[in-house]
Amino acid sequence: MTSSCTRCKPLRVNLSSEELSALDHDLRFEFGPSAVTPERAEEVRNLLALADKDFEDHVSEMARLEKQRAKLLSLISPMRKLPNEVLLCLFQHVCEENLLQCYPWPFRQKPPTEITSPVITYLPSMAISSVCSRWRELALSSPSLWANLVVETHTLESETSVGFADTVIRYLERSDGLPLRLKLAICGSANATEISSLIHLAQHAWRWKTLKYRGHYSLTGYGMPSEVRFPLLAELDITDSKELGHFEDCLRLRALSTWAVRPIPRVFYGTLEHLDFYGQSLNNVVEALRSCSRLKSLQSRHLQASKDELEQGVLGTWPNIVSLTADRASCRIMFSSLNFPSLNNLVVEGDQISWPSDAFLSFVSRSSCMITAFTLRDIFLEVLPALLHLEVDLVDPYPPPENPITPYFIANLIHDQSTSSIVPELDSLHLKYNSTDTFEDATFIHMVQSRWHKPGSDLSAGIMAMGRSCIRSVVLKFLSREVDAYVYRPLRILDAEGLRVVVAGTNGVQSIYSRVQQGSVKKEAVKKEKVKKRSMMSSNCIDMKGKDVVTAYIPSLNIERLVITAENASFNRLHPGGVLTGTKWIFYPNRSAYAD
Incomplete structure (x- = not known):
């Protein structure tokens, strides 16, 4: 028997030894x-x-x-092969926001951001710098990772949250003088106590590049010195229009978002390129359009117009505007009163107001604009024959009556050679499905098969001769159900022919077909000619009972990409005539469409 340790050998106890x-x-x-x-x-x-x-x-x-x-x-880790420049690009992509939230939150109302994960997950820069020595060195030597801040605090900060101001100071120091992108939210009564974090942020106001502020009172009411200036500020999002005077020295301001109910300060007229407003009057908007010579993008919610203003007719043409985002109430007024001939990006946000079809048709005809990106919630697929990319992104769960991805919708996407199909040029289809009601997998598979034809085959040539395209990419993601890989087995055949398909569920990605075809798929020799001329199309709309209602004539639009976000939307049917809507839409001759 010996008493040596394992590092010095031999063992302390060995029953096979002579001693034992x-x-x-x-x-x-x-x-x-x-x-x-x-x-x-x-x-x-x-x-x-x-x-x-x-x-x-x-x-x-x-x-x-x-x-x-x-x-x-x-x-020999593969990560070691990545150069620091590539790794830093990945870090910058992750560190878009660093949430600094004062804890505990002393008010009954919830904080602006509800924390549902460990706090470190909301601080990507801090998390990255804690992984290893290489990552920490990279993070600390990259001020841009620390310059994107979301600060949520309150007037009781000094009493309840020891060290919060120190964390803010640490981020300000590590950002090393770079321009700051700041989102600031403050709760509590004005002039209660000094907010330490706000005072430190105000000391760096000279490098604020973007500011989004939400609070019960103005920044000066919470103790920010009135002499603070913002020489680098380029984007401002603030609710209280009375505070705009505090930013009149911002000679670099390019984007302004406000709930203003008063005219925009004239000092901004020469610099603004994007204007986002809530509750403005039509006359104030027209004044801003006439004065802001560099304005390119316009976003409007709850635009107001009196009867006299609407009776003035078209108030002018603004060729600089290339992007317009508006709710349907604002669209009705803008479509009737304004011309944007260079408009190529139109976003219409849904609500319960009926679609202003007459005003829209008149606007498109007057402006002669070429819309290439159209994002909306109530969709007329029949009038989008040039649509190449359709994406329906439904993150929030919807009950069966409101879920737009119904079997009827999928069935109407099936290519039928005997009849004209909706969106015949569709190249890619991306669906995110988050409903608990039954999804008809067989119908979806049949739809994909009907739109795919092997390149070079006689059937593919015949389809192209009919003016139809072949789908190239299909992505289906279930957010609340699992995927049976066996059910989607028929799509594997299409993989060998060149189709890209991704089917995923809560049990992970069950089907990924997207093998890179090297030389197996030849480029199609026939080049599709883009139809730039608006044509008139006829579509039969059928109501819930299946009875023919009317034949409506609506123009087809040369829109190539369509994204349906469907937040707070409640569309439930896609009519055979190609109408995917917030509710059920019916067209009558010489009358606007209405939703019931």
């Missing part, structure tokens, strides 16, 4: 009461203690070896 051979013999051949004497028991207990020490030494040695093994593996 007698014990090994007794272990095999002695039995009965006389086999366990007090002396023998004491000797065995001492050996057990030594064996326990051997065991502890082995555990420590295994842990040491595991660490050495991990270090050796890290030397």
